[in-house]
Amino acid sequence: MACRREEKKTTAGMAAALFAAAIGSAGTALAADGVREQVKGLDEQIQEIKADVLGIAAELARLEEKLLYPSDTQVSLFVALAPAAKFRLDAIEIHIDGKPVAYHLYTHKELEALRQGGVQRLYTGNIRQGEHELRVSVLGKSENGTKHRWSESFKLAKGVGPKLASITISGPSGQGIALKDW
Amino acid sequence: MGRIYAIAGLLALVSAAAAAAPARDGLRDLYFGEALYHAYLGEYFDAIARLDIELGQHYALDEPALDPLHYHVGEAEFSVGDFELHYRMHLRAGRAIRAVLEGNVAPAVRNAAAYRLARLYFQKHQPVEALQALDRIRGEVPAHIRDDVAFLRAQVLMASGRFGEAVEILRALQGAKGLEAFAAYNLGIALWRDGRREEGGRQLDRAGVIEGGAPEVLALRDKSNLVLGSALLEAEQPELARRYLDRVRLNGPYSNRALLAAGWADAALGRFERALVPWTLLAERRATDASVQEGLLALPYAYGQLNAYGRAALLYEKALGAFGFELERLSASIRSIREGKFLQALLREELKQDADWVIKLRRLPEAPETYYLMDLLASHDFQTSLRNYLDLEELRKKLAAWEESLEAYAELIETRRAYYQPLLPDIDRAFRVLDSQMRLRLEQRARLARRIDAMLTAPRPEFLATAEERIVRERLAEIERAAARRPPAERAAILERVARLRGVIHFRIRTEYDARLTEAYKHLQELDAVIAALRERHRSFVRTRQAAKQSYEGYEALGQLRGRVRDAQERVDALQARQGRLLEAMAIDELEKRVRRLEEYQVKARFAMADSYDRAVKAQAQERVD
Numbered sequence: 113m114a115c116r117r118e119e120k121k122t123t124a125g126m127a128a129a130l131f132a133a134a135i136g137s138a139g140t141a142l143a144a145d146g147v148r149e150q151v152k153g154l155d156e157q158i159q160e161i162k163a164d165v166l167g168i169a170a171e172l173a174r175l176e177e178k179l180l181y182p183s184d185t186q187v188s189l190f191v192a193l194a195p196a197a198k199f200r201l202d203a204i205e206i207h208i209d210g211k212p213v214a215y216h217l218y219t220h221k222e223l224e225a226l227r228q229g230g231v232q233r234l235y236t237g238n239i240r241q242g243e244h245e246l247r248v249s250v251l252g253k254s255e256n257g258t259k260h261r262w263s264e265s266f267k268l269a270k271g272v273g274p275k276l277a278s279i280t281i282s283g284p285s286g287q288g289i290a291l292k293d294w
Numbered sequence: 295m296g297r298i299y300a301i302a303g304l305l306a307l308v309s310a311a312a313a314a315a316p317a318r319d320g321l322r323d324l325y326f327g328e329a330l331y332h333a334y335l336g337e338y339f340d341a342i343a344r345l346d347i348e349l350g351q352h353y354a355l356d357e358p359a360l361d362p363l364h365y366h367v368g369e370a371e372f373s374v375g376d377f378e379l380h381y382r383m384h385l386r387a388g389r390a391i392r393a394v395l396e397g398n399v400a401p402a403v404r405n406a407a408a409y410r411l412a413r414l415y416f417q418k419h420q421p422v423e424a425l426q427a428l429d430r431i432r433g434e435v436p437a438h439i440r441d442d443v444a445f446l447r448a449q450v451l452m453a454s455g456r457f458g459e460a461v462e463i464l465r466a467l468q469g470a471k472g473l474e475a476f477a478a479y480n481l482g483i484a485l486w487r488d489g490r491r492e493e494g495g496r497q498l499d500r501a502g503v504i505e506g507g508a509p510e511v512l513a514l515r516d517k518s519n520l521v522l523g524s525a526l527l528e529a530e531q532p533e534l535a536r537r538y539l540d541r542v543r544l545n546g547p548y549s550n551r552a553l554l555a556a557g558w559a560d561a562a563l564g565r566f567e568r569a570l571v572p573w574t575l576l577a578e579r580r581a582t583d584a585s586v587q588e589g590l591l592a593l594p595y596a597y598g599q600l601n602a603y604g605r606a607a608l609l610y611e612k613a614l615g616a617f618g619f620e621l622e623r624l625s626a627s628i629r630s631i632r633e634g635k636f637l638q639a640l641l642r643e644e645l646k647q648d649a650d651w652v653i654k655l656r657r658l659p660e661a662p663e664t665y666y667l668m669d670l671l672a673s674h675d676f677q678t679s680l681r682n683y684l685d686l687e688e689l690r691k692k693l694a695a696w697e698e699s700l701e702a703y704a705e706l707i708e709t710r711r712a713y714y715q716p717l718l719p720d721i722d723r724a725f726r727v728l729d730s731q732m733r734l735r736l737e738q739r740a741r742l743a744r745r746i747d748a749m750l751t752a753p754r755p756e757f758l759a760t761a762e763e764r765i766v767r768e769r770l771a772e773i774e775r776a777a778a779r780r781p782p783a784e785r786a787a788i789l790e791r792v793a794r795l796r797g798v799i800h801f802r803i804r805t806e807y808d809a810r811l812t813e814a815y816k817h818l819q820e821l822d823a824v825i826a827a828l829r830e831r832h833r834s835f836v837r838t839r840q841a842a843k844q845s846y847e848g849y850e851a852l853g854q855l856r857g858r859v860r861d862a863q864e865r866v867d868a869l870q871a872r873q874g875r876l877l878e879a880m881a882i883d884e885l886e887k888r889v890r891r892l893e894e895y896q897v898k899a900r901f902a903m904a905d906s907y908d909r910a911v912k913a914q915a916q917e918r919v920d
Contacts, residue, residue, distance in 0.1 A: 168855065
């Protein structure tokens with residue numbers, strides 16, 4: 113009987129412990145209050161340094177733009193996917209006046225970011241004012257797995273201010289690549 | 295309370311993920327799109343940096359309405375807050391959201407901001423402030439967050455111990471799209487914690503069979519069954535408990551605990567032979583898990599209850615072996631962490647390319663320090679510290695790269711200065727000469743234009759005489775003067791002819807006046823085209839000269855920036871070292887707790903093994919006597 117009582121006690125104890133474990137977090141109670149305070153204090157200091165470094169990043173970006181890409185010559189090309197595009201973009205290549213200036217191979221994550229509506233800055237560089245030839249070549253796969261390579265040429269007019277243009281890719285057929293000035 | 299936070303934390307993450315990826319139609323600002331691209335890639339630092347610049351420039355404009363960002367400015371303000379939350383900058387995100395709340399904005403925007411602020415407080419374990427933020431929601435709530443707001447309120451109430459109020463909200467949320475499993479499980483817990491155990495049990499029963507194939511739904515289904523099963527076991531209803539414990543999947547995150555509990559349910563009913571089934575399964579699993587370690591002791595205990603003392607002794611011995619092996623591994627891990635290898639392993643670059651890097655890190659045969667990383671990550675404080683440590687490493691790398699770039703930029707500026715500065719004085723001199731000539735021509739053109747304009751109202755044909763006509767007229771005047779010295783008869787004939795010729799010229803000038811005026815206008819327009827080209831060349835020269843000068847002047851900020859980078863580097867290094875030490879201390883503390891637990895188990899196993907051997911020997915002796 114004594115054994116049975118002990119057994120019952122063991123089972124009840126185990127059950128209480130199991131219930132506590134089940135309803136609670138999977139984690140172990142790692143941090144004592146002191147540690148938690150330290151974690152919190154460090155976390156706040158890290159947030160401050162993040163804010164400071166972001167400030168430096170903004171300042172540096174302005175400086176780089178002025179130093180490396182003055183508005184007289186600056187050109188930036190962005191890539192977007194058409195909302196209903198049903199193909200897998202593998203790579204893109206850009207030529208300006210016959211010279212290759214950018215090439216990019218897409219990862220799955222990058223492709224998803226484009227599909228969600230993100231816009232990728234593919235190239236920032238310098239060109240003279242006037243008219244230039246822009247050639248965009250795209251490599252991709254259609255839904256049935258067929259590989260496609262298609263290209264399109266555009267006139268790119270560079271004026272006094274910074275030149276921004278977006279390349280929207282919708283697929284290998286029809287007007288598969290569109291250029292828009294901003 | 296901490297338990298509810300853990301549940302809530304999971305849910306908050308789900309809601310945050312859903313809120314961070316709104317559909318983007320009709321993007322009107324490329325830079326905003328670029329920030330979103332970085333955010334979708336999980337590069338929150340770059341996303342915030344891009345949006346900070348854009349918003350700063352937008353607000354500095356005299357006419358922000360002309361800036362394409364104005365189409366998205368509200369969304370951009372919210373996005374930057376979201377990105378800051380993802381980048382674990384809660385203080386700044388909170389300030390940004392509070393600013394929106396206090397601004398003059400539409401009720402829908404203010405309510406969305408209040409919701410975000412409440413979520414932020416909730417994540418920071420501040421339920422009172424979270425509730426205050428939720429209480430600021432009045433009037434129109436955007437449809438896409440309506441259920442999330444209600445669900446968050448329920449979570450906050452649960453975290454505040456106000457389970458009855460949470461129940462009412464959660465009831466209304468049953469079946470809410472995307473929240474089905476969460477609302478069902480939380481309702482069960484809220485009812486249970488409110489003391490309505492029977493009703494809570496029925497609800498957990500429902501949550502335990504809720505439909506859906508998503509990993510979080512399956513996990514919550516398992517959790518509902520495990521909680522209910524464990525609670526029934528505690529309430530001494532093992533038969534019923536077994537039914538729910540059997541529903542838990544054998545390969546889910548709660549399977550070990552469910553197997554252990556299922557064994558105890560059978561044991562409570564005295565059905566030890568049935569308890570062998572889950573416990574045998576459990577004892578074959580990875581011995582780092584606390585449930586498995588307990589299972590290693592429970593299994594021989596069951597055999598002992600079945601009078602199979604020999605088998606029990608052997609299994610206790612096996613458990614002792616497993617504990618010993620685990621203790622060795624723990625000691626190796628602790629030693630390795632103390633040698634600083636843990637932090638080195640966390641920063642291994644090649645592993646970061648993989649989404650499952652934590653799992654891979656654990657499997658590294660030569661790295662005992664990372665073996666328990668997954669288990670350590672179950673702690674919120676450890677997770678926060680690890681993320682902060684990795685963020686600091688990213689900042690350290692960025693700052694190092696910027697320092698190099700800034701040095702290169704300083705060199706570039708000096709090279710440009712050395713090239714342009716000596717050239718500029720000569721160019722400026724030549725330019726000044728050209729500039730004065732151009733100004734002169736411009737004045738002449740202006741005079742001509744004025745004269746032509748005047749002739750429209752007061753015709754002056756002689757102004758439009760050709761050069762040849764003017765020469766002829768002067769020649770005629772000379773002939774007239776010379777004729778004065780001739781005899782009268784001859785003089786009269788000459789003067790008559792001069793008069794006739796004058797008449798011809800006069801006639802031509804008068805009759806051709808309109809045509810000549812038109813021609814003069816055409817010439818003036820042609821001149822304008824030439825002048826416009828000249829002006830453009832002039833402007834182009836000024837721009838080029840300005841660009842040349844600006845390519846090396848006005849970079850005084852560069853020096854300051856280098857100072858700021860160096861200062862930030864020092865602070866990052868110091869913080870990273872402190873954070874690293876804290877991580878090591880937390881890891882060692884946790885592993886030492888495991889060591890102590892295993893040592894206790896070892897003692898228990900040794901005693902139980904000896905007892906089992908004794909009983910086995912006695913049983914054998916009894917058999918011989920019989």
